Amino acid sequence: MTLNNKKLAAPYLVWMVLFTIVPLAIVVYYAFTDDAGNFTLDNLARAGGYSSVFARSLMLALVATVICLVLAFPVGYFLSRLRVNKQRIMQMLIMMPMWMNFLLRTYAWMGLLSVNGPINTILGFFGIGPFTMLNTSGAVVLGMVYNYIPYMILPLYTSMTKIDASIVEAAEDLGANLFQTLVRVLIPMSVPGICTGITMVFVPAVSTFAISRMLGGGSNLLIGDLIEMQFLGNSYNLNVGSAMSLVLMVIVLLCMSFTSSFDEEEMEGAV
Amino acid sequence: MKKRLFSLVLCAALLCGVCALPASAAGRTIQLDETISVSADYDWTRFAGKNITLNVYNWGEYISNGADESPDVVALFEKLTGIAVNYTTFDSNETMYAKIKSGAASYDVIFPSEYMVAKMIDEGMLAELDLANIPNFALLDEQYTNQDYDPGNRHCVPYMWCTTGIIYNTTMVNNAPTAWADLWSAEYAGNILMFNNSRDAFAIAAHKMGQSINPTTTEEVALAIEELKTQKSLVQAYVMDEIFDKMEGGEAAVGVYYSGDAITMTTDNPDLAWVFPQEGVTLSIDNMCIPASSANREAAEMFINFMCEVDVGVANCEYIGYSTPSTAVWENLSDELKYSSIAYPGDEVMDKAQLFTSLSDEINEALDIQWSEMKSYNEGGNAYMMLLLLLSGVTLAGFNIWRKVRKKIRATY
Structure with a gap:
């Protein structure tokens, strides 16, 4: 048996068919049928009744992704320029918060942001505040940024390690200032990382529901909350829930195809 | 040493219980531990050694579970009857309903609230109970039995309210x-x-x-x-x-x-x-029910009967703080809980109370x-957000198409 034997991939293929393709087909089936199993578009129309929630989710996820990108870009660059052994340590430090449970981390923010929490107490010493930080959409964005920023930093860092320091030096030699180096050299060369990062932050951010419940005070509903409500809530409607998941999937696919089209182009340019 | 003594006492108690069964001595009890004893008039051991496992699905933190030196009710039941219990928890009636409705898991005892009992009866999801196997049902206060959602308590036994x-x-x-x-x-x-x-x-x-x-x-x-x-x-x-x-x-x-x-x-x-x-x-009244899909109904009824035992009920009430529908349990509560105006309000509150229906x-x-x-909903702003979003979506799509077209034109050169 050689290493390029296709049969080696069989176990995963079986796994993928059983636990990815089949469930996906079931979701599509439910989204387009009613209780009796007849074809209907009614579920999609009903999911449309929640469009304001969809809009809010996309908006908050978008804001969180942009903030993540802006924060992570310099970090990724800084990391990629370090000595290799230091890079390992820094990488570990970035991953460290992820050793803790996701819910626990979000729960901690609940305490930090509360009116009697440490942040407001410290501000109180200087005579400022207290501010209402918890239960706002800002808190939800903060939760998303905090939880998902490692997924932005790591791909950026990986793609930036491939940028040779001499290229940056050459740009500087040729008289490019900091801004020009950034826009014409660094950003174009790290596009694959940016694209992966955007997908890896945007997709979980748009479908989260724990963050909005804990930090949004229950009044900042997201798509995830809606879907959860259909499956575990009062009305228990698998069909509408599936239709919502389908809409979410289409949104995610659109987003991914958009970012990957950038990716391809830049790859061609690099050749 | 203490543990061994304890288990010896337990064995003795069990033996006594087994011996006492045919005699069916009225008022005799089996001592399970320092605080809990159960009626000896019930054949607790008829399923011992038959390798039965009961799947019990209850609310989280809704039973005396051994924490804070409270008695571990489920473990005591296992020791008494020889039936293994697989105890799991849920956090809302709807979660529990979804899990049973989907048929993904099979349970023997569940704890739905009154409106969920009504819904599940309507959909034929609950088995009929044989109250002859639950003699402790007689201990419950009439105020909480025979409710509109289940006349005659054919499907449910009140647990807490x-x-x-x-x-x-x-x-x-x-x-x-x-x-x-x-x-x-x-x-x-x-x-x-x-x-x-x-x-x-x-x-x-x-x-x-x-x-x-x-x-x-x-x-x-x-x-x-x-x-x-x-x-x-x-x-x-x-x-x-x-x-x-x-x-x-x-x-x-x-x-x-x-x-x-x-x-x-x-x-x-x-x-x-x-x-x-x-x-x-x-x-709201939470009840103990047996799903129609249960294969161990009689053992499940035994579990329900055990939960209605006075000492078990007292342990549960003292631990979770909810109010008991059983007069006998109420009489044995500590004074602090027994006369708590929060747990047991007067008639002026109860007369105006409403129950959920399905x-x-x-x-x-x-x-x-x-x-x-x-x-x-926020005061103002939401409609604009949708518009803005649509607009940005269209712009993005347009931009993408434009880029592709440009690429194609370039490629033709």
């Missing part, structure tokens, strides 16, 4: 709330915690407006949700169990929750006080849509 009400921090309010309507008062703006659960929140608005907590038309739903909308700007957050931290930590001044949990909160933070709002409260699918859906709309 509680009411809703307002919990408030006496150091943070100038005037104590007395009515649901006070939750609409600007005095508590930004300091109110509401239920994050459509039915309980709806019930509060309904109580305030003097209408039934079980809407029959979508107009009734709309009216109450409209009322909740006017309250929204005063509400700090919509929460469930997060209320424990928030009320105990002084994060909010006024909250609504279940009386059983209020006892825990007022014990942990003495500044907190509880009031039964004057418009009337929601009474709603039709249409009403349920209307409630869910309007509830989520209410929660995502």
Whole structure:
């Protein structure tokens, strides 16, 4: 048996068919049928009744992704320029918060942001505040940024390690200032990382529901909350829930195809 | 050493129990541990050694489980009967319903609330009980048995009950709330915690407006949700169990929750006080039922009977703080709990209490849509957001197409 034997991939293929393709087909089936199993578009129309929630989710996820990108870009660059052994340590430090449970981390923010929490107490010493930080959409964005920023930093860092320091030096030699180096050299060369990062932050951010419940005070509903409500809530409607998941999937696919089209182009340019 | 002695005593007790069975001595008991003894008139051991496993599906933190030196009720049942128990928990009636409805898991004993019992009976999801196997049913107070949702208790045995009400921090309010309507008062703006659960929140608005907590038309739903909308700007957050931290930590001044949990909160933070709002409260009764899919009905009935034992009931009540429907259990509670005005309010509260019933699918859906709309509703701005989003989507798509076309043109050169 050689290493390029296709049969080696069989176990995963079986796994993928059983636990990815089949469930996906079931979701599509439910989204387009009613209780009796007849074809209907009614579920999609009903999911449309929640469009304001969809809009809010996309908006908050978008804001969180942009903030993540802006924060992570310099970090990724800084990391990629370090000595290799230091890079390992820094990488570990970035991953460290992820050793803790996701819910626990979000729960901690609940305490930090509360009116009697440490942040407001410290501000109180200087005579400022207290501010209402918890239960706002800002808190939800903060939760998303905090939880998902490692997924932005790591791909950026990986793609930036491939940028040779001499290229940056050459740009500087040729008289490019900091801004020009950034826009014409660094950003174009790290596009694959940016694209992966955007997908890896945007997709979980748009479908989260724990963050909005804990930090949004229950009044900042997201798509995830809606879907959860259909499956575990009062009305228990698998069909509408599936239709919502389908809409979410289409949104995610659109987003991914958009970012990957950038990716391809830049790859061609690099050749 | 102590452990060995204990198990010896237990074995002896078991043996006694087995020996005593044919004699069926009235009033004799089997001592399970220092505090718990059960009636010896019941054949507890008939399933011993038959390798039966009961799947029990209960609310989280809803049984005396051995923590804080409380008796471990499930372990005692296993020791007494030789039946293994696989104990799992859920966090809402709807989660439990979804799990059983999907048929993904099989359970033998479940603990739904009254409206869920009605819904599950309607859908034929509950097995009929043989009350002859549950002699302890006789210990229950008539007030909680034979309810409209299950006449004659053919499908359910009441386990615990509680009411809703307002919990408030006496150091943070100038005037104590007395009515649901006070939750609409600007005095508590930004300091109110509401239920994050459509039915309980709806019930509060309904109580305030003097209408039934079980809407029959979508107009009734709309009216109450409209009322909740006017309250929204005063509400700090919509929460469930997060209320424990928030009320105990002084994060909010006024909250609504279940009386059983209020006892825990007022014990942990003495500044907190509880009031039964004057418009009337929601009474909810949690029941023990056997799903129709259960293969071990008789063993499940034995478990239900065990849970109705006086000492077991006392241990559960003392641990979870909810109110018991059993007169015999109530008589044996500690004075602190027995005469607690939160757990066992007088007739002036109970006379005005309303029970949830199961709603039709249409009403349920209307409630869910309007509830989520209410929660995502902000004064102004939302319609623009949708427009903006559409616009940005179109721009993005257009930009992408333009880029592709440009690429193609370039490629042709």
